[in-house]
Amino acid sequence: MRADAARNRDRVLEAAEFVLTRDGLDAPIRDIARQAGVGVGTVYRQYPTKEALYQAIMADRMERLAAHASSLAAQAEAGTIDAGSAFFTFFDSIVTGATTKTIFADALTDAGIDAKAASGEAGGHDVLIAIETLLVQAQRAGAVRTDAGLPEVLGLLSGACLAAKQQHWDAALRERTLAIIFDGLRA
Amino acid sequence: MRADAARNRDRVLEAAEFVLTRDGLDAPIRDIARQAGVGVGTVYRQYPTKEALYQAIMADRMERLAAHASSLAAQAEAGTIDAGSAFFTFFDSIVTGATTKTIFADALTDAGIDAKAASGEAGGHDVLIAIETLLVQAQRAGAVRTDAGLPEVLGLLSGACLAAKQQHWDAALRERTLAIIFDGLRA
DNA sequence: GACGATACGGAACATGTGTTCCACTTGCCA
DNA sequence: TGGCAAGTGGAACACATGTTCCGTATCGTC
Numbered sequence: 001m002r003a004d005a006a007r008n009r010d011r012v013l014e015a016a017e018f019v020l021t022r023d024g025l026d027a028p029i030r031d032i033a034r035q036a037g038v039g040v041g042t043v044y045r046q047y048p049t050k051e052a053l054y055q056a057i058m059a060d061r062m063e064r065l066a067a068h069a070s071s072l073a074a075q076a077e078a079g080t081i082d083a084g085s086a087f088f089t090f091f092d093s094i095v096t097g098a099t100t101k102t103i104f105a106d107a108l109t110d111a112g113i114d115a116k117a118a119s120g121e122a123g124g125h126d127v128l129i130a131i132e133t134l135l136v137q138a139q140r141a142g143a144v145r146t147d148a149g150l151p152e153v154l155g156l157l158s159g160a161c162l163a164a165k166q167q168h169w170d171a172a173l174r175e176r177t178l179a180i181i182f183d184g185l186r187a
Numbered sequence: 188m189r190a191d192a193a194r195n196r197d198r199v200l201e202a203a204e205f206v207l208t209r210d211g212l213d214a215p216i217r218d219i220a221r222q223a224g225v226g227v228g229t230v231y232r233q234y235p236t237k238e239a240l241y242q243a244i245m246a247d248r249m250e251r252l253a254a255h256a257s258s259l260a261a262q263a264e265a266g267t268i269d270a271g272s273a274f275f276t277f278f279d280s281i282v283t284g285a286t287t288k289t290i291f292a293d294a295l296t297d298a299g300i301d302a303k304a305a306s307g308e309a310g311g312h313d314v315l316i317a318i319e320t321l322l323v324q325a326q327r328a329g330a331v332r333t334d335a336g337l338p339e340v341l342g343l344l345s346g347a348c349l350a351a352k353q354q355h356w357d358a359a360l361r362e363r364t365l366a367i368i369f370d371g372l373r374a
Numbered sequence: 375g376a377c378g379a380t381a382c383g384g385a386a387c388a389t390g391t392g393t394t395c396c397a398c399t400t401g402c403c404a
Numbered sequence: 405t406g407g408c409a410a411g412t413g414g415a416a417c418a419c420a421t422g423t424t425c426c427g428t429a430t431c432g433t434c
Contacts, residue, residue: 005410008412028390028391028392029392030391041396041412041413049392049393154354155347155356158350159349163346173338173339177342180332180368180372189431190431195382226382231422232382
């Protein structure tokens with residue numbers, strides 16, 4: 001691969017993340033290309049379709065999310081933090097992220113749908129596995145009711161993300177609303 | 188107004204509700220016209236813009252929703268049913284409706300945004316006033332925590348609607364997820 | 375039944391956006 | 405440095421969809 005091609009690939013990915021995060025999924029490819037300072041042809045050379053570009057960004061986001069969740073799970077396992085805090089902190093951080101980076105909400109929802117498609121055992125996304133780990137740990141620690149499964153938690157999580165996104169929750173409203181959800185989730 | 192014009196106006200409204208409910212907001216006007224058995228010109232004669240058509244349907248829906256909420260509020264006031272049940276029943280029926288009639292979720296969210304725009308006193312939509320009445324009654328009856336305001340309830344409500352819509356909740360999942368939210372809302 | 379006004383249908387237009395294509399440019403290697 | 409393969413930019417194309425327009429059909433009245 002030529003040096004300029006590699007440079008452009010990174011610029012396109014960066015620009016796509018920026019623009020999609022700002023404008024949502026409906027952002028035109030032309031905007032992404034302009035942001036990256038390249039032509040649309042260059043974007044299409046890297047990602048054959050808009051869907052592919054979107055998938056690439058989602059995969060990246062999901063990976064980071066999974067890493068965050070795994071890190072919290074490991075700390076909880078080690079006893080550095082308690083499992084309940086780990087679970088609720090993660091939940092909160094996702095919703096907070098969704099408020100500003102609107103693409104988060106859709107991503108999470110997509111993941112949830114994937115989860116349903118591959119329901120039961122071999123859950124598709126790493127994020128989902130990581131979230132389930134946090135959930136189970138919190139339940140073992142007695143911080144979360146045991147009759148709440150992954151589907152319910154994902155429903156609450158993406159619901160909160162979607163509402164936060166569409167209604168533009170401020171920090172105070174987010175805190176109060178999450179407090180209600182968290183109280184419902186407790187054992 | 189000519190008789191055929193009046194007949195078509197009703198057919199268009201009916202078709203629009205059907206198609207928008209089935210396909211969501213992105214449904215093309217042509218589909219609505221075809222469903223109504225008229226040309227697009229006829230649709231545009233009744234509603235000068237797609238937005239106007241959407242608003243007309245939303246207004247209709249909101250009116251019915253408000254009527255439902257008011258009816259429950261009146262029953263609760265009269266002591267026929269208890270205020271807590273009235274509130275939670277209404278909440279449940281909205282989410283159930285959103286699962287099949289996907290337009291509900293967007294409508295509710297829009298209403299919520301309107302509410303924020305006209306925040307404070309003279310809340311715009313009748314539905315919101317009716318919901319707030321149900322909420323206050325339930326709080327007076329000791330069935331709902333008093334630190335939950337209308338914004339929080341609307342957030343939870345539209346969040347649940349949006350998640351139910353996008354993740355295609357079945358009845359069992361809806362019931363379990365709402366149980367968690369309701370537990371969080373209780374005093 | 376005739377006639378004017380009203381309404382209709384759907385082709386045509388405007389616009390936005392995903393995708394392709396190719397003449398031109400640029401990086402790499404000998 | 406010269407040559408060519410790889411890469412680029414953006415015009416052009418394809419297509420979906422909101423909206424307008426007008427020749428034609430229909431309604432209501434006399």
